[in-house]
Amino acid sequence: MEQVFSRPQSLIDVPFHFCPGCHHGIIHRLTAECIDRYALQETSIAVASVGCSVFLYDYLDVDVLEAPHGRAAAVATGVKRARPDRFVFTYQGDGDLAAIGTAEIIHAANRGDRITVIFVNNTVFGMTGGQMAPTTMPGQETTTTPFGRDPAVNGFPIRMAELLGGLTGTTFVARGAVDTPKNLVKTRKYMQRAFEVQTTGEGFGFVEILSACPTNWKMSPERANKRVKEEMIPYFPLGIFKGGDA
Amino acid sequence: METLFVKGNEAIAMGAIEAGCRFYFGYPITPQNDIPEYMSKHLPAVGGTFIQAESEIASINMLLGASATGARAMTSSSSPGISLKQEGISYLCGSQIPGVIVNMSRSGPGLGGISPSQGDYFQATRGGGHGDYRTIVLAPSSVQEAYDLTMRAFDLADKYRNPVLILGDALLGQIKEPLKTRPYRGTPPEKDWILTGASGRPRRILKSLYLSEGELTDHNWFLYRKYQQMKREIRFETQNLDDAKLLVVAFGSLARIVKSAVGMAREKGMLIGLLRPITLYPFPYAALEKISRKIRNFMAVELSTGQMVEDVKLAVGHKKNQVDFYGRPPGSIPSPDEIFHEIAKVYKKRIA
Secondary structure, rough: OOOOOOOOEEEEEOOOOOOOOHHHHHHHHHHHHHHHHHHOOEEEEEEOOOHHHHHHHHHEOOOOEEEOOHHHHHHHHHHHHHHHOEEEEEEHHHHHHHHHHHHHHHHHHHHHOOOOEEEEEEEOOOOOOOOOOOOOOOOOOOEEEEOOEHHHOOOOOOOHHHHHHHOOEEEEEEEEEEEOOHHHHHHHHEEEEHHHHHHHHOOOOEOOOOOOOHHHHOOOOOHHHHHHHHHHHHHHHEEEEEEEOO | EEEEEEHHHHHHHHHHHOOOOOOOEOOOOOOHHHHHHHHHHHOOOOOEEOOOOOOHHHHHHHHHHHOOOOOEEEEOOOHHHHHHHHHHHHHHHHHHEEEEEEEEEEEEEEEEEEOOOOOOOOHHOOOOOOOOOOOOOOOOOOOHHHHHHHHHHHHHHHHOOOOEEEEEEEHHHOOOEEOOOOOOOOOOOOOOOOOOOOOOOOEEEEEOOOOOHHHHHHHHHHHHHHHHHHHHHEEEEEEEEOOEEEEOOOOHHHHHHHHHHHHHHHHHOOOOOEEEEEEEOOOOHHHHHHHHOOEEEEEEEOOOOOOOHHHHHHHHHHHHHHHEEEEOOOOOOOHHHHHHHHHHHOOOOOHH
């Protein structure tokens, strides 16, 4: 019998620690698939951020450097400038990239650093216990917006892909989701392109991926998936914002 | 070797490049701007990279990234900027990543001013950032020493896999003096821990997060032992210890003014010696303790309201009641005459 599906070589064979229904596991797998596809396992230097994604080094079989909260893009700049021949990517959540690390991501993108950024947006601080993130939706209840996010008090969810797509320094910017097989396949393509713009030396690649956090959303995995489609995608539209057709 | 006439800031930049520093990340702040300016001009010629970062925070983290791949990297700033770098310095220590960080300090607290101050002593020697960590702190007092110690800083950082701070001040950074350049003779160690992509070897992880039971305790004990080993690097300069009845302790650029004042006192027959710590961490506790068996009276002189004086008191233990202090908060620099006057007062009270 022909084997048509297997674990990516760069994905370590251990169970994920992520909560049931969390999309990090899927996105980790997609990342590993890209590493394998472009044969980058031996030349990759990953920059792990903080939060649920910090344990990237438990799952990806590549060299990993851990960055302080929000600073992954600046760390990646240092790595890439020192080792321009290596493949350098960050993996960051919304609390990390869109709050404390806003300055670092905008300037790394605008410098056109030849790095790849995988940005997981689940509209909440995950590991710290479900506090409001910059991407939290209006009306969304979190532990620090117990009455729902009020834009008059907390402002509006920030659209990072649109923001970075508007910068001259970026080469490829897209937003995907992994709530359905169809979206997953598209997201895989976006990630491949974000990897390619680095391997070909074209420039900075960024993929935002809408992700479910059933635990902190206090939803079943099915309901959480539905929320991605019904609430998140309308506000955070999917597609390519820079470097290709949507 | 050639003799040049340069600023302290320029000497640091020149020493860094000579020692093999090829990556500089920084953000402008007075009075250390000559360092990034020099680096931006001279790094490209040696195949190096200069990046003006968007903040002090970004620049220390760029250093973290570059150093993690084995490169020699430096950042510099001045007091408020160093406060912002403290997070990154803590991570460098926790992840055991080397790097050289220059603080050409100015006066605070807050925005303060751009005049010289030694008010960052506690921040530099006590860790400064979060967690139970230490960094080697070198305090040059001349342009020549700034050059020499910067070269040494890179060797020490690599040797201990730990960041090394150079603590100068606005005076040292801006003063212009003759500098004798010399070729770097050190040999950067083989680095079997750096991230280069896992080709032909198992992957490596550089991190500071340790969650398993007991793992962080072990890591911190390991770091503690490393900080103890740094005592081998203690350096200081002494003058007139043989017959001294009063030992004056001062560091950095201020120590030069104190030296002149001590010279004036000697001319007047006062038996005064001088100790200038060159490493502020580790502090020369043992040397001072040994001296305290012969010399009973001490005086710390600082450009602050008193920080290093606490280390002098710790060093001399039960004789701490015989430690006098003269400090000058930021805003003006004392003249040798003024310091002579203060030393003479203490000498009269304690000895004459």
